[in-house]
Amino acid sequence: MLGLSAMSVVRWREDRGPLLIPPYLKPGDTIGITCPAGDITEKEIQPAVQLIESWGFRTLTGNTVGKKDFIYGGTDAERLADFQQMLDNPELKAILCARGGYGSVHIVDQLNFSPLLKYPKWVIGFSDITVLLCHIHANLHIASIHSKMCNSFPDDWTKAEPVQIASILSLRQALSGNETMKYTAVPNPQNRPGAAEGQLVGGNLKTLETLSGTRSDIDTAGKILFVEDTGEYLYSIDRMFWHLQRTGKLEHLTGLIVGGFKVKPDDPGEEFGRTVYDIVAERVRPYGYPVCFDFPVGHQKENYAFKYGVPHRLVVGTDQVNLTESTQTVTS
């Protein structure tokens, strides 16, 4: 185990310089809220604003919140300007994307991320925001947070399901940095047992595929990859896992985490005849690393905050599945 650990540390430092971890948030720190992709109303972000402020943080609502240009939270120029302002603002310690949808790829090439090197801050989101998390990981090697966004905060905290509450509280934990992140998953008989260490990278599978060949594409060698998706046909999920393999993203992993996959039912007469488990098992058969299914990450209520790019340890056992942040990254 020690040998594995040492190797993964070397690999992650080889990548693009040492991983930069933004300062964790202290009470009174400010989190910006912006819409790089889909639109959201001011009212819809209130549950998130109120809860985050109850944690002792301040929020700064960007002017894309409440804007709407068809499916987008404002025009490309407006979304670009809002996000850029937040990157440039030294007072902000985190940027929470209000929701996913579609549109980050319209602005990612115009954004100037270099202020992040001067004023590192946490960029937070998932789904379409996978574009930004991948881009930041690939080009700046700064940690970010894969997490639920404003649109997933419950209107009524007292009526929210326990897993939804726990998922949102995990964002607070990730931002605060005073505890090691620990996750467990229900063991799935399809899992492949083993232990792995590596940087945690990945995100929405379809989005990962559409970043291939671009400068936002991530290198997965020596890392733990997590993937999730929603609303895709099985044949499309199969094609995307083949894509991962054919772009060399499966061969040199240390571990694979398969999150939620909400599958679109096959059309009559077009039965694919394989499950997500079958699809993944076929693709990872040549490799020896651990694989776990139904991990609580994805487009479902149970979707814990992951520190993206940060080294973690994955242990897939027959009785339990544990993912734990590697302790050397936690500051006191």
Added chain:
Amino acid sequence: MIPPYLRPGDTIAIICPAGYMALERAQTCIDTLRQWGYQIRIGQTLGGDSGNYFSGSDEERLADLQQMLDDPDVKAILCGRGGYGLTRIIDRIDFEHFRANPKWIIGYSDITLLHAHIEANFGIATLHAPMAAAFNDGGAEGPDVQSLRMAMEGKDLWYSCDPHSFNRTGQVSAAVTGGNLALLAHIAGTASAAPTDGKILFIEDVGEYLYNIDRMFRQLERSGRLDRLAGLLVGSFTDGKDTVRPFGATAEAIIRDVIRDYDYPVCFGFPVGHSGRNVALQTGVPHRLSIADESVSLYCPGGGTTS
């Protein structure tokens, strides 16, 4: 490299390297090709019932395709249909015999992967064209199937289409390349992605969400496949789906906006795609594209030589 064009008496194999197709759906195609004077070899995957989506297991589909690639008597391989499945076997195909003895590979949609892979790795021309079902319901006498016949026999081909207000005028001679947008996006970053520099790119798709067309087309741009084109032919984007909240742009407007900064000629509404017209295009073979305000033409000289 251009495979030998076909002459009556030659053998054409029909296989299904991806999705299932019932044999009777291909009967008109078989009869028509025989009337044209060709011999037909029916692969085991045409009508091959795997009990699921595919026309056979990966091994069966691979073996059928491999056999037709390796058989010196087979001068062309017509894919019965697309669907999904070439990705699963592409890296296991042995192209050694094919490289030394090129033959025409015919199809579109999922077959885009085979065209691109062959172009990227071996520089051999292929035929992006209607498949077996296009012969049904009178299609055999229609202009698209006739263009397939003329293309595989190496005749002069001349296509035209209506002007479109988004078109950008110009004249250029270059090889054509392209196919289904979802497949072109899917192969980005893989060994099957064919370079597009200096070429006329054609694209089409069916049944995709508009936001996804936007995302895939931007992937082409971000992976460097749009900035050094000689020209662009935008085919049909049909049965497009929209999100609950409207996307606010048609496929054509999406494409027009992404390529705004480039100055090569562009034609919208070119007769290639899943619905409406779908003419035969020889990938890798030089074509002459002329886009004027009042007319659009694409010319492929017979025998595959530039004029």
